[in-house]
Amino acid sequence: MVAVATLPDVTPGGPVPAARPGQRRAWRGIVLVVAALYFVVPMAVSFWFTVYSEGQGFSLAAYGRILSAPGFLPSLLLSLGLAAATIVTVLLLTLPAMLAVRLGASRLGSVLELIATLPLVVPPITYVVGISTALRGGIDALAATPLWATLIAIQDERFPIVLVLAYVVLTLPFAYRSLDAGLRAIDVRTLVEAARNLGASWPYVLFRVIIPNIRSAIASASFLTLALVLGEYTVAALLGYQTFPVWIVTISGNDGQLSVALSIISLLLIWLLLLTLSGAGRKRS
Amino acid sequence: MTARTVTAAAPRGGHGRSKNWLGALPLLVVVTVAFGIPAVTLLVGAFTVRDPATRVSSTGTANLSRSLQGAYLNALLSSVQLSAVVAVVAAILGTFLAQAVITSRFTALREAVLTFSGVLANFGGVPLAFIWIATLGNSGVLTTALGIGPGTLYNFWGLALVYLYFSVPLMVLVVTPALDGLRPQWREAAQNSGATTWQFWRHVGIPVLTPALLGGVVLLFGGAFAAYATAAAMVGSTVPLVTLQIADALTGDVLIGYENIALALSLDMIVIALLVMAVYLPLQRRSSRWLR
Numbered sequence: 001m002v003a004v005a006t007l008p009d010v011t012p013g014g015p016v017p018a019a020r021p022g023q024r025r026a027w028r029g030i031v032l033v034v035a036a037l038y039f040v041v042p043m044a045v046s047f048w049f050t051v052y053s054e055g056q057g058f059s060l061a062a063y064g065r066i067l068s069a070p071g072f073l074p075s076l077l078l079s080l081g082l083a084a085a086t087i088v089t090v091l092l093l094t095l096p097a098m099l100a101v102r103l104g105a106s107r108l109g110s111v112l113e114l115i116a117t118l119p120l121v122v123p124p125i126t127y128v129v130g131i132s133t134a135l136r137g138g139i140d141a142l143a144a145t146p147l148w149a150t151l152i153a154i155q156d157e158r159f160p161i162v163l164v165l166a167y168v169v170l171t172l173p174f175a176y177r178s179l180d181a182g183l184r185a186i187d188v189r190t191l192v193e194a195a196r197n198l199g200a201s202w203p204y205v206l207f208r209v210i211i212p213n214i215r216s217a218i219a220s221a222s223f224l225t226l227a228l229v230l231g232e233y234t235v236a237a238l239l240g241y242q243t244f245p246v247w248i249v250t251i252s253g254n255d256g257q258l259s260v261a262l263s264i265i266s267l268l269l270i271w272l273l274l275l276t277l278s279g280a281g282r283k284r285s
Numbered sequence: 286m287t288a289r290t291v292t293a294a295a296p297r298g299g300h301g302r303s304k305n306w307l308g309a310l311p312l313l314v315v316v317t318v319a320f321g322i323p324a325v326t327l328l329v330g331a332f333t334v335r336d337p338a339t340r341v342s343s344t345g346t347a348n349l350s351r352s353l354q355g356a357y358l359n360a361l362l363s364s365v366q367l368s369a370v371v372a373v374v375a376a377i378l379g380t381f382l383a384q385a386v387i388t389s390r391f392t393a394l395r396e397a398v399l400t401f402s403g404v405l406a407n408f409g410g411v412p413l414a415f416i417w418i419a420t421l422g423n424s425g426v427l428t429t430a431l432g433i434g435p436g437t438l439y440n441f442w443g444l445a446l447v448y449l450y451f452s453v454p455l456m457v458l459v460v461t462p463a464l465d466g467l468r469p470q471w472r473e474a475a476q477n478s479g480a481t482t483w484q485f486w487r488h489v490g491i492p493v494l495t496p497a498l499l500g501g502v503v504l505l506f507g508g509a510f511a512a513y514a515t516a517a518a519m520v521g522s523t524v525p526l527v528t529l530q531i532a533d534a535l536t537g538d539v540l541i542g543y544e545n546i547a548l549a550l551s552l553d554m555i556v557i558a559l560l561v562m563a564v565y566l567p568l569q570r571r572s573s574r575w576l577r
Contacts, residue, residue: 028385032394035382035453039405041427042420042450049419049426093312100308108309115316121562122324123511125528126551129535130323133330133548165319172316233410233514238535245411249518252415260419263412271404278400 043267050261062257066265069258075247081159082243083229086167087222090175093168094221098179099210102188116176119169128238131166157241166235167228174224182217223277227270330548348549357546360525361553364510367441367526371448372505376498378449379456380464386457387464399461402454409451414518417447439523447515452505459504463497503565507558527554 050062066072101109119127135151142148154161188210195205211218233245242250248266252259334345351357386398420427421443423435437443467490475485513528522529527550534547 028389031381031385032389035378035385039401039450039454042416045426046416046419089315093315097309097312100305103305103308105305105309108306111313112309115312115320118320121507121555121558123513123528123551123554123558125511125513125531126327126554127320127323129531129547129551130327132535133544134323134326136544137326137330165315168315169320227407231407231410231412233517237514237517238532245514248411248415252518256419256424260415263415263419266412267404267408267416270407274400274403274407278403 043264046260046264050257050264053257062255062261063265065255065258066261069251069255071242071247071251075242075244078159078242079230079244082163082167083226085164086171086229087225089164090168090171090225091179091218091221094172094175094179095206095210098176098183099188099192099206102183103192112176116173120173124170124232124234125238127166127169128235131162131235132239135162160239160241163236163239163241163243166239167225167232170232170235171225171228174228175221178217178221178224179214182214185217186213220277223273227273230269231266327548327551330545331552333545335545348545349552352546352549352553356525357527357530357550360527360530361550361557363441363525364527365557367445367448367524368506368509371445371452371509372502374445375449375452375456375505376460376502379453379501380460380494380498382453383457383461383464387461398457402457405454406451406458409512410514411518413447413450414515417450418519421446439520441524444516444520444524447519448509448512452509455508456501456505459501460494460497463494467493500565503561506561510554510558510561 051060052058097108097112101112135155138151139148142151154165191209191213192205195209200209231245232243233249236243237246237249248259248262251262331348332344332346333342334347335342353361382398386395389395417425417438419425421433421438422428423439425438427433428435428437438447471489471493472485475489480488511528513532516524516526516529517532520529522533531547531550531554534543534550537543
C-alpha cells in the first residue's frame, strides 16, 4: 500500500529523486492527521465532558469532587499498599533467583525463563478463575486444619495478601525482563567473587555491590509493577476487593463526570510514570 | 588473569552450587503456590463433572463439551473474531503510522509518537472505556453534537474501535525496530538495479518484515483476546465475549455448576492463547536473523 501511493511517478529504470519526496509527504501527512484525530479527539472530548455540562456551564468541579468522593482514599491507599508490597516481594524473589542462575545454577535459567513467560500467555481472567476455585475448594477441604485460618487471613479485605501473590505472578515477566537487562550490563560473577574474596558477606554483596550497579533496572522494574498494580481491574474485581480501579467502576454509576475525570487522571499518571521510567533509563546510558 | 580467576573460582563454584540453588528457592516456592495451585485446580476442575442432584463429582469432559456449545461457543467465536479483526487492522494501521513517523524528517515527531505510543499501549482497562463512553456513548459529547443515534459504541465494531486505541500504539512500538532494521542500502541497491518502489516492497521490504508483522499480529491478538475490564465497563453483555461469559459464570450461581463451566471456558481460552503463542515463538526467532 505504501508503494501503491508512490507508484505513479516512479519511472522504472532510473531513480527519480526530485518528484518523490512530495508524493511521499502526502501519504505521510494523511496518515499522521488521521492518527492524530483518532487519538487526540477522544481525550479532548472527554476533558470537555468533565468540565462542561448544559446546566452548569464550565466548571472544574468534577476534579474537586474526586477528593471528597466516598471511598476514594481507602481504595487508593489499598492499591498503593498492594503496589508497594508487590514491588518489594517481586524484587526480593526475582533478584536472588537471577543471581543464582548467573553464579552457577545455570540449569535453572530455562526454568526462570518459563516462569517469566507463562503469565503472559495465560489470560488474567483464567488465572482468577483458578485462584477463586482453589480458594473455595481449599476452604472446604481444610476446614478442620490450622491452614484454614491462613486461608482466611490471606483473604482479609483490608489487605488481601492473595492479591499481592497474584500480582507478583502477573508482574514477574516485566520485573524479570527489566532486571535481566540490568544484570546483562554488568559482570555479576567477577563483582561477586571480588567482593567475596575481600571478605564481604552475602547481604553486603547484594545490597552494597549488586543493587547499586543495577539501580536503574530496579527502578524500571518497580515503575512497571506500580503501573500494573494501580491499573489492574480483572483480578481484584472478580475476587471482590475494592481496589482503586474497581472503585472507579463502582462510583461511575452515580457520577459519570467524576469517573471520566478519574480516567483522564489515570492517563496522566501512566504518562508521568513512563516519563520517569525513560528518565531513569537515560541516566544509565 | 583469566586463568587465575578460573582456578580461584573452581573450588568455590563446586562448594557454592548448593547455596546458589537456594537463591532461587523462594521464587520457585511462591510461583508453585501462587501459580501452580490455581493452574492445577483449573485443569482438574475443568474435567470434574458435578451432578447437580446428587452432588457427586466424577471425571469427564461434559463441562468442556458444554463450553463448546450454544451461547458459550458463540461467545468464544465472537471473542476470536473481535481479536482477529483488531489484530489485523491494528497491525496494518500501526505499520503505516510507524513508517510515516520513521521516514519523517522531524526527529521530534518520532520521539513524540513513540512516547505517546508507550503511554497509550499501557492505557487500557476501565479508564479507556470511560473515555470512549464520554466521547461516543449514548450521552457522549460527539453523539449529541453530531446527532448520531444511540448504541454506536455498544456493539462489535464499537468495541473494535476502542480496542484499536491501545492496539495501534502497541503495534507502532513493536514494528518500529523492524522498520528501522530495513537498511537504506537495500533500497538503494534495488533502485540502482531498476526496481520500482512497489517491486522493492514486494520482493525485499515485506518479506523481511513478515516475521515481525506476524509476531505483532499475534501479540495484538493476545491482548485483545484477554481484555476484560474495558468490555465489562463498556458493553456489559450486549456483545458476547468469552471473558464476559467467564466472569458471569464465576460470579453467578455456584449451585448449578456454573463454576465448572467457568473453568472449562478458561481452559478453552488458554488452549487458544497457547496455540497462537506457538505460532509466535518460531517467527520471532526468524525475524531476529535479519534485523540485527
